[in-house]
Amino acid sequence: MAEExxxxxxxxxxxxxxxxxxxxAIMRHYHGTxxxxxxxxxxxxxxxxxxxxxxxxxxxxxxxxKSKTFDELExxxxxxxxxxSPEAQHRAVEMTRTMACDVxxxxxxxxxxxxxxxxxxxxxxxxxRDQIKKRILERFPVSPAPKV
Numbered sequence: 682m683a684e685e686x687x688x689x690x691x692x693x694x695x696x697x698x699x700x701x702x703x704x705x706a707i708m709r710h711y712h713g714t715x716x717x718x719x720x721x722x723x724x725x726x727x728x729x730x731x732x733x734x735x736x737x738x739x740x741x742x743x744x745x746x747k748s749k750t751f752d753e754l755e756x757x758x759x760x761x762x763x764x765x766s767p768e769a770q771h772r773a774v775e776m777t778r779t780m781a782c783d784v785x786x787x788x789x790x791x792x793x794x795x796x797x798x799x800x801x802x803x804x805x806x807x808x809x810r811d812q813i814k815k816r817i818l819e820r821f822p823v824s825p826a827p828k829v
Contacts, residue, residue, distance in 0.1 A: 687783075689717040693769040697722030697748040699732045699806070700765040701787050702774035704813045706741045710824050719756065721749050729778050729793065734805040740816075751776075758782070765789040765813075769814055787816055 692704035697720055705720035712718070718753045725748040736743045751772055762784045764770040789812060795805035 686712060686716050687827045689756070689759045689761070691718070691754070691759040691762045691773075692718070692765065693762060693773055694720075694722050694750070694765040694789070695768050695791075696724055698726035698751070699729045699793060700791070700809060700813065701769075702728065702743050702746050702748075703732060703736060704763065704765060704809050704817065706733040706736060706743050706746075707810075707814050707817050710822070711817065716803055716821075717756070719754060721751050721754055723750065723772055725753070728790070729806075730806050731802055732810075735803060735810050738807070739810070746803055752815070754784030763787055766791070771803065785820075787813075789813060 688709060689743060692701040692708070694701040701720035705751045708716065708718045710711045722749060728743070728746055728748060733744050739770050758780055759782050762773040762776065762782055764773045764784065764786050766789070767786075770784070776782070790805075792802070792805040792811055795802050
């Protein structure tokens with residue numbers, strides 16, 4: 682419920698080009714007016730075209746997103762860091778030495794390793810998108826609209 686939402690959430694992965702970008706866009710879609718949401722990676726990567734395509738399928742546009750690293754974050758404090766890759770988990774745990782925040786590890790498949798036809802690859806990205814969406818809605822349920 683809204684009272685259980687953190688004030689700020691950082692989604693982090695390896696390259697900030699697929700998983701963390703998807704997660705941030707989905708979280709903003711459901712809770713962006715109540716929670717400050719950001720994403721980053723250990724390294725900055727080029728935004729992945731397959732990620733853009735599967736997010737467009739659910740009506741979310743990430744095409745203008747600019748990848749950033751942990752060091753490039755404008756805000757250095759978050760209530761919760763959700764990591765989507767083991768590498769990012771290690772970095773987030775290091776951050777807790779200087780920042781009082783919670784860290785959660787959501788081990789998420791890396792769709793960029795899938796080879797095959799365009800459709801095979803898109804299906805892998807869809808699975809990642811849907812897994813992230815499910816986790817976000819389980820962890821941060823959407824409150825029903827108030828009855829008037």
